Amino acid sequence: MNRLIVLLGLIVCQACAQKPWHGNLDYLGKLPNKLNEVSGIVALKDRSLWVIEDNGNKDKLYQINLKGNLVREVKVENGKNHDWEDITKDRYDNIYIGDFGNNANDRKNLTILKIDKKQGFEDGKVSAKKIKFEYPEQEEFPPKKKNLHFDCEAFFHHGNSLYVITKNRARPYTGKAFIYKIPDTPGSYKAKLVGDFKTCTDSQFCSITGADISPDGKKIALLGSGFIWLYTDFSFDDFTQGKLKVIDVEYRTQQESICFLDNQTLLIADEQSKTKGRNLYRFKLPQNSE
Structure with missing residues (x-):
């Protein structure tokens, strides 16, 4: 009887010691409590990582390391966080925050x-110049439910432009996203519609929540909650x-942030949702993904 109890105890201990399952994502670390709602992540040339949070959070950039630990906070003095949803960079490492x-x-x-x-980040504060834009196709604020196409949580920089990918909120849900092009210089613009596509028709997983382009410009990754396009x-x-190529990472959380660390490595962060999330992950692209 005593041997049976010991054996059962060992089995329970072994089960407790097993690492949590994160599908095809490599777990890198837990983000700090103050970063419950990370909505965008970017990796600069020096491999420093910067994240932002969305609506209701502070007007700050947060630097983290590859374990998810907080390195520093930087206040954006003239950029109120109405709803910051993504962050990207250009080839000079200028940073762009999408308040869209x-x-x-x-x-x-x-x-x-x-x-x-x-400007650097040493003073703990930066100022921003503003690129204001509107969608020419939107005529009503808000439009009818079937035309709710003007939310956005994803963009990236290429050339001298920013490419904005909309988030579908139409009812009934269609999975359709639109691509708009906006100049990367301060000013006021009408965004130019340059394309559209369908992801899938499950509103829980098919809406685009983040985007990035690889350093060599040969890959574009779009994120949904558990999928990469x-x-x-x-x-x-x-x-x-x-x-x-549609990639199922086989892990379903509120994944809203994605960036390339290098040409074959993606970083993904998710928001806290009940007992899951608030983590930093790595995903290695297959070698045949060219």
């Missing part, structure tokens, strides 16, 4: 904040005419 979250499709103050890398062999402006 628009759940109700009723905003008229859509803005991208441009932060000049030359990877484009290669494309040309601009409508990159969706290229080759598409």
Whole structure:
């Protein structure tokens, strides 16, 4: 009897010692408590990582390391966080924050904040220049339920432009996303519609929540909650005419942030949701993903 108890105890201990399952994602670390709602992540050339949070959170950039630990906080002095939903960079490491979250499709103050890398982050504060834009196709604020196409949580930089990918909130849900092009210089613009595509028709997983382009410009990764849409062999402006590979990471959380660390490595962060999330992950692209 005593041997049986000991054996059962060993089995229980072994089960407790097993690592949590994260599907095909490699767990790197837990983000700090103050970063419950990370909505965007970017890796600069020096491999420093910067994240932001969305609506209701502070007007700050947060630097983290590859274990998810907080390194520093930087205040964006003139860039109120109405709904920051993604962050990207250009080839000079200037940072762009997408203040274009628009759940109700009723905003008229859509803005991208441009932060000049030359400012540095040592003072704990930066200022931003503003790129204001509107969707010419939107005529009502908000539009009818079937036309709720003007939310956004994803963009990336290429050339001298920012490519914004919308988040579908239409009812009934169609999975359709639109691609808009906006100049990367401060000013006010009408975004140019350059393409559209369908992901899938499950509203829980098929909406685009993040995006990035690889350092060599040969891959574009779009994120959903558990899926990556990877484009290669494309040309601009409508990159969706290229080759598409849909990757199921086999882990379902509120994944809203993605960036390339290098040409074959993606970093993904998710938001806290009940007992899951608030983690930093790595995903290695298959070698045949060219």
